[in-house]
Amino acid sequence: MTGPAILLLLLGLGVAAWISARARATRLQTTANAGPVRGAMHSLPSYHGWYVALWTLIPGLIFLAVWSNVMPSLVTDAVLADPAAQSLPPGGFGRGAILNEARNIASGNQAAAFNPAAQALVEPYRAATSRYGTVGVILAIVLAFAGGAYAFTRIRPDFRARTRVERLVMGLLLGASLIAIITTVGIVASLLWESLRFFSMVNPFEFLFGTKWSPQSAAMGYGNAGAFGAVPLFWGTIFIGAIIAMIVAIPLGLMSAVYLTQYAKPSTRKWMKPILEILAGVPTVVYGYFAALTIAPALRDFAVSIGIHGASSESALAAGLVMGVMIIPFVSSMADDSIAAVPQAMRDGSLAMGATTSETIKRVLIPAALPGVVGGVLLAVSRAIGETMIVVMAAGLAANLTLNPFSSVTTVTTQIVQLLTGDQEFDSAKTLAAFALGLVLFIVTLLLNIVALRVVKKYREAYE
Amino acid sequence: MQKRIAARYASERRFKYLGMAAVLLSAGFLAFLLFKMVGDGAGGFTRTEVAVPIDFRSAPLVIDPATVNAQALSGANLQGVTAQAADAALGEGGDAMLSPNAWLTVRDAILDDPKILTQKVTLSLPGSTGIDLAAKSNASAADEAAYTRLQKAGVVSTGFNSAFLTASDATDPTQVGIWGAFKGSLLTMLVTLLLSFPVGVATALYLEEYAPKAWWTDIIEVSINNLAAVPSIIFGLLGLAIFLNLLDFPRSAALVGGMTLALMTMPVIVIAGRNAIKAVPPSIRDAALGVGASPVQVVFHHVLPLALPGILTGTIIGMARALGETAPLLMIGMRAFIATPPGGVTDPATVLPVQIFLWSDEVSKGFIEKTSAAIIVLLAFLLAMNGLAIYLRNKFEKRW
Numbered sequence: 001m002t003g004p005a006i007l008l009l010l011l012g013l014g015v016a017a018w019i020s021a022r023a024r025a026t027r028l029q030t031t032a033n034a035g036p037v038r039g040a041m042h043s044l045p046s047y048h049g050w051y052v053a054l055w056t057l058i059p060g061l062i063f064l065a066v067w068s069n070v071m072p073s074l075v076t077d078a079v080l081a082d083p084a085a086q087s088l089p090p091g092g093f094g095r096g097a098i099l100n101e102a103r104n105i106a107s108g109n110q111a112a113a114f115n116p117a118a119q120a121l122v123e124p125y126r127a128a129t130s131r132y133g134t135v136g137v138i139l140a141i142v143l144a145f146a147g148g149a150y151a152f153t154r155i156r157p158d159f160r161a162r163t164r165v166e167r168l169v170m171g172l173l174l175g176a177s178l179i180a181i182i183t184t185v186g187i188v189a190s191l192l193w194e195s196l197r198f199f200s201m202v203n204p205f206e207f208l209f210g211t212k213w214s215p216q217s218a219a220m221g222y223g224n225a226g227a228f229g230a231v232p233l234f235w236g237t238i239f240i241g242a243i244i245a246m247i248v249a250i251p252l253g254l255m256s257a258v259y260l261t262q263y264a265k266p267s268t269r270k271w272m273k274p275i276l277e278i279l280a281g282v283p284t285v286v287y288g289y290f291a292a293l294t295i296a297p298a299l300r301d302f303a304v305s306i307g308i309h310g311a312s313s314e315s316a317l318a319a320g321l322v323m324g325v326m327i328i329p330f331v332s333s334m335a336d337d338s339i340a341a342v343p344q345a346m347r348d349g350s351l352a353m354g355a356t357t358s359e360t361i362k363r364v365l366i367p368a369a370l371p372g373v374v375g376g377v378l379l380a381v382s383r384a385i386g387e388t389m390i391v392v393m394a395a396g397l398a399a400n401l402t403l404n405p406f407s408s409v410t411t412v413t414t415q416i417v418q419l420l421t422g423d424q425e426f427d428s429a430k431t432l433a434a435f436a437l438g439l440v441l442f443i444v445t446l447l448l449n450i451v452a453l454r455v456v457k458k459y460r461e462a463y464e
Numbered sequence: 465m466q467k468r469i470a471a472r473y474a475s476e477r478r479f480k481y482l483g484m485a486a487v488l489l490s491a492g493f494l495a496f497l498l499f500k501m502v503g504d505g506a507g508g509f510t511r512t513e514v515a516v517p518i519d520f521r522s523a524p525l526v527i528d529p530a531t532v533n534a535q536a537l538s539g540a541n542l543q544g545v546t547a548q549a550a551d552a553a554l555g556e557g558g559d560a561m562l563s564p565n566a567w568l569t570v571r572d573a574i575l576d577d578p579k580i581l582t583q584k585v586t587l588s589l590p591g592s593t594g595i596d597l598a599a600k601s602n603a604s605a606a607d608e609a610a611y612t613r614l615q616k617a618g619v620v621s622t623g624f625n626s627a628f629l630t631a632s633d634a635t636d637p638t639q640v641g642i643w644g645a646f647k648g649s650l651l652t653m654l655v656t657l658l659l660s661f662p663v664g665v666a667t668a669l670y671l672e673e674y675a676p677k678a679w680w681t682d683i684i685e686v687s688i689n690n691l692a693a694v695p696s697i698i699f700g701l702l703g704l705a706i707f708l709n710l711l712d713f714p715r716s717a718a719l720v721g722g723m724t725l726a727l728m729t730m731p732v733i734v735i736a737g738r739n740a741i742k743a744v745p746p747s748i749r750d751a752a753l754g755v756g757a758s759p760v761q762v763v764f765h766h767v768l769p770l771a772l773p774g775i776l777t778g779t780i781i782g783m784a785r786a787l788g789e790t791a792p793l794l795m796i797g798m799r800a801f802i803a804t805p806p807g808g809v810t811d812p813a814t815v816l817p818v819q820i821f822l823w824s825d826e827v828s829k830g831f832i833e834k835t836s837a838a839i840i841v842l843l844a845f846l847l848a849m850n851g852l853a854i855y856l857r858n859k860f861e862k863r864w
Contacts, residue, residue: 166760170674176666177675177684180734183727184687187698190705252486259483274854275491281850282497283788285817286839289824290497293832325493356472358479379693386695388791389817393824413697417794420704438701442694449693 003068006137010060010144017056017148022049024155032157043162051161054168055151060144067136078128079121191442194435201429202228207436213399213410215419215430228433230440232399236409240320240395241384244405248324249380253331254373258361260332261339273336280329288393291322296394303406314396317405323390330380331373338372338456339365371455378452382445388413412437501836501843508837511625511638512599513588514561514614518549518570520581542567546589554614561610563590563638565627588623593638593830595620600833628837632803633819637830640823642838644805648718648798648813649787655722655809656729656786661779663726664733665768668775671734672741673763692731699728700795708796715797716812724796725786732785736778740771743862773860780853784846790817816842 025045032041076099102121106129155161199207210229256276260269296318303311342365350360366373396408397418419434546567554561566589573587574580591599591614594607599620614620631641667688675681703724707713713720744767752762793799798818806813814822816838823835 162758166758169760169764170670173666173670173674176663177670179663180667180684180688180691180731183691183702183730186706187694187702190702191698194705252490255483255486256490259480259487263480263483264487272487272491275494276487278847278850279490279494281784281788281846282494283790283817283842283846285788285790285821285824286497286501286843289820289835289839290500292824294500325490328490356476358476359472361479382693383695386697388695388697389821392791393821413695413791416697416701417791420701420795421799435701435705438698442698445693445695446690449690453689 006064006140009137010057010064010140013060013141013144013148014053014057017152018049018053021052021152021155022046024152025049025161028155028157041157042160047162047165048155048159050165052148052151052155054165056144056148059147060140063140063143064136067140071132071136074132075125075128078132079124082121082124082128187442191435191439194432195439198429198432198436201432202436207433208440211401213415215415215433228429230412230437232401233410233412233415233437234440235401236316236395236399237385237411237413239403239405239409240316240323240391240411241387242381244317244320245324245327245384246377246381248321249327249331250377252324253328253380254335254366256328257332257335257339258366261336262357262361262365276332277329279326282326284326284387284389285393287322287326288389288391291318291390291394295322299406308404308406311406312396312398312408314394314408315406316395316409319391319395320405322394323384323387326387326390327380327384330383331376334376334379335369335373338369338376341372342368371458375452375456378448378455382448382452385411385448386413386441386445388417392417412441416441498843501839503836504833505836505838505840507600507833508628508840509625510622511627512591512596513621513623514550514554514591514595515586515619515621516546516550516553516562516589517584517586518545519584520545542570546570550589554617554619561592561595561614563592564636565639566590588621590623590625590627590638591620593636593828596638597830601829628834632805633801633814633822634803637826637828637834640831640834642816642819642841644802645814645816645819645838646841647805648802649815651718651806651809651813652721652725652793652815653783653787655719656725657779657783659723659726660729660733660782664730664779664782665737665775667730667734668737668741669763669768672738673767674759688731688734691727692735696728696789697791697795699724700792702727703792703796714810714812716800716802716814717810718806718813718815719809720796721793721798721813721815722809724792725789728789728792729782729786732782733775733779736781737771737775740774740778741767743774744770770862773856777853777857780849780856784849784853787849788817788842788846790821793818794821816845 022045025041025043025048029041029045079099079102098115098118098121101115101118102125105118105122106125207228207230209231211231212227212229213232214227260272264272292314296313296315299315299318299321300311300313303315346364346368347360350364351357355363391411391414395411395414397410397414398408399415400407400409402409416434416437419431419437546562550562550566569589570587573585590596594604595611595614598607598611599622611620627639628641630643631639632644634640667684671681671684671688675684703720707720707723708715713723748766748770749762752766753759757765793815798814799822800812800814801822802812802814820835820838820842823831823838
C-alpha cells in the first residue's frame with residue numbers, strides 16, 4: 001500500500017469514528033435530557049465525535065511516522081539475512097552502494113543494475129519491503145481501532161469530552177506559535193554552525209578586515225589565506241544599498257509623501273498611493289532584468305560618451321538606481337505615517353503665524369517627523385542590503401573597492417548566490433564562506449531593524 | 465515687502481512642483497518599466513509562420529487514415545516528411561528555416577483531420593529562431609536575406625504562439641514555453657499555502673486570544689517580527705542547510721521550495737491575522753462568553769469567522785510576495801534546466817521568477833522577448849492577486 005492510500009484509510013476510519021461516536025452521544029443526550037436533570041450531558045455530541053476521532057487518528061499517525069523511519073533499517077537487516085547477501089563484501093562503502101542500487105531498482109527509481117550483485121538482491125528487497133509494509137499497515141489499523149474503541153467506551157453523560165478536545169486545540173495553537181521560534185533558532189544555528197566550520201579554516205579577522213576577495217583561487221588550491229577578505233563585498237553592499245539607492249529613494253520618497261499628504265487632492269491621493277505601492281510589489285527579478293537589460297547599457301553608453309574610464313556594462317549605479325526606485329514606497333509610506341502623526345495643532349499654529357505651506361512643511365512638519373523618517377530610512381537600508389536579485393543581475397561579480405559608480409562592484413548577496421550555485425562540496429571554504437556572509441548579513445539587518453524600531457517607538461511616545 | 469512675499473510664494477510653488485515631480489517621476493518609472501516589458505514581450509506571444517505545401521499522397525508514410533493516433537504518428541517519420549516538403553517548397557536549406565519542432569504542428573493537423581493524409585495541403589509551420597528574429601527585429605545577414613526571400617514569396621505570416629503557454633523550458637527560443645515553470649509555481653504556492661496558512665492563523669489566534677503575558681510569549685512575538693524583516697536569501701540558506709543537507713529532502717523540488725517560502729510567508733500572515741483579530745470588538749467575545757461558550761468556542765465560532773476576510777487579504781498579499789520570490793529558491797537548487805513539467809511536489813521543478821532569471825542569462829537573442837513575455841505573465845498574476853486582495857478588503861471592511 002502506498003503512503004497516501006494508508007493516510008486516506010486512516011482518515012476514513014477517523015470519519016467513521018466521528019460519525020458513530022456522535023450518533024451514540026446523541027442517543028445518550030436524548031435519554032439524559034428525558035431524565036430528571038436537564039442538560040445532564042456535559043459536552044455536545046460533536047465533541048464526543050471529535051474526541052473519538054482524534055483517539056482513532058493520532059495513535060495511528062504517530063505509529064506510521066515512527067514506522068516509516070524504522071522500516072528501512074529493518075528491511076536492510078532482512079535483506080542482509082537473505083542467502084543472496086552472503087557474497088556481499090563485508091561492510092564498507094562497496095556494500096552500501098550495492099544495497100542502494102538494489103533499493104532503487106526495487107522501488108522503481110532505476111531501470112537496470114550496473115552491478116550483478118545488486119540485481120540478485122532486488123527480489124529479497126521487494127519481498128522484505130512488502131512484508132514490513134503490510135505489517136506496518138496492519139499495526140497502524142489495529143492501533144487506530146484500539147484507540148477508537150478505548151475512547152468510545154468513555155462516552156458517558158458526565159464525560160468532559162469538550163475539555164479534552166479543547167486542550168488539544170490549545171496545544172496545537174501553542175505549537176504553531178512556537179514554529180516562529182524554531183525557525184529563528186534554525187536560522188541562527190545553521191548560519192553559526194556552518195560559519196564556525198568556515199572560521200576554522202579562515203581567520204575571522206582576515207574575513208572581516210581583508211581587502212582581497214577571490215574564493216575561486218582558494219578553490220583552485222592556492223590555499224585559503226588572503227582569499228577571503230570580505231571588505232570589498234561590504235563596501236559594494238553599502239555603496240549600492242545604503243548610498244546610491246538612498247540618494248534615489250530618500251528625496252523621491254520623502255517628496256512624494258509630502259506632496260501626497262499636504263498638497264494632493266484626496267482623489268489624486270487615493271489613486272497615486274496604490275500606484276506607488278505597486279513599485280514595492282514588482283518582483284525583484286523583474287527589476288534585475290530591467291536594470292541589466294535597459295538601464296545598465298544606457299548608463300554605460302552615457303559614461304563612455306562623457307569620457308569616464310572603466311565604465312562597465314554591469315555597474316553599481318544601474319543596480320543602485322533601480323533598487324532606489326524599488327525602495328521609494330517604503331520610504332514614502334513611513335514618511336507618510338510619521339507626517340500624519342504630527343499633531344494638527346502644530347501645523348495650524350505655523351500656518352496661522354503666516355507661514356506658507358512649504359515653510360510649514362520644511363520648518364515644522366519634517367523636523368517633528370524626523371525620527372519616524374529616519375526609522376523608515378533605516379528599515380529601507382536594511383531591505384536594500386538584503387536584496388539579492390537586482391544586484392545578482394545588474395551589479396557584477398568583480399570585487400572592486402572603488403568609488404566610481406560606473407564600475408562593476410559585487411555585494412554580499414551576489415556572492416552568496418555565486419558561491420552556492422555551481423559545484424557543491426560542503427566542506428570547502430568556498431561554499432562555507434556563503435554562510436559566513438549570510439551570518440554577517442543577518443546580524444547587520446537585525447541590528448538595523450532593532451535600531452529603526454527603537455527610533456520609531458521613541459518618537460511616537462513624544463506626543464502621547 | 466511685496467518682493468519678499470512674491471519670493472516666498474515662488475518658493476512655495478517651486479516646492480509644490482518639486483513634490484509633484486517626485487510623484488510623477490516614481491510613477492513614470494513604473495510606467496516606463498511596464499511599457500518596456502510589454503513592448504519587448506508582446507512578440508513572445510506571437511510567432512512567425514511559414515506556409516509550406518505538403519503532399520501527403522507522395523510522402524513515404526505508412527499510416528492508415530482510419531486509425532490515426534498520436535503514438536502512431538510519433539513513430540512515423542513526420543520530421544523527414546516535413547523537412548522534405550520544406551526543402552521542396554522553399555528551396556535548398558528550407559528545412560533550416562523552420563523550427564525544429566515544426567513537425568509537431570503537422571502531427572496536430574493530421575490528428576485534427578486525418579483525411580488530409582490523402583491530399584495535398586498547405587500548413588502554416590513555425591519558423592526558425594533566425595526567421596522569427598528577422599521578422600521582429602534585426603538578425604544576422606543570412607537570416608535577413610532568407611526572410612526577405614520568404615516575404616517576396618508571400619509565405620510568411622504571424623500567428624499566435626500557443627506553444628509559449630503550453631511548452632516547457634528548451635534550448636531553442638522558438639520552442640520554449642512557460643507551462644512547466646507555471647505548474648512549478650502553482651505546486652510551490654500550494655505547498656506554501658497549505659503550510660503557512662494554518663500555522664499562521666493558529667499563531668495569530670494564540671498570540672491575540674490566549675497567550676499569557678510572559679517572557680516566552682514575548683520571545684515568540686519578537687521572533688515573528690524579526691522573521692518578517694529577515695532578507696529572503698537567509699531563508700534560502702536555512703532551507704539549504706536544514707531541508708537539503710540535514711533532512712536530505714529532494715533538491716530542486718517544489719516541496720522544499722514551498723517549505724522555505726512558507727517560513728517566509730508565515731510571519732506576514734501572522735501579522736495580518738493579528739490585526740484582523742484585534743479589529744473584532746470585545747463585545748462579541750463577551751456576549752459569547754456570557755451565554756456559556758468556552759474560550760475555544762468563542763474564538764472558532766465567532767472571532768475567527770469575523771476576522772477571516774482580513775486574514776485572507778493578508779494571506780493573498782503574502783502569497784503574492786512568495787510568488788515573486790527568486791533568491792531563496794536559487795539556494796535550494798531550483799535553477800536547473802527542467803524540460804518537463806513537474807508531476808508532483810517531489811519532482812524537480814522550476815518556478816516563473818527563476819525561469820525568468822534563467823532565460824535572462826541566455827545568450828541567444830530570441831530569449832529576450834520570451835523573458836519579457838514571461839514577465840508579463842508573472843506581473844499579470846501578481847496584479848490579479850493584489851487586485852483581489854484590495855477587492856476583498858473593500859468588500860468586507862467593516863466599521864464596528
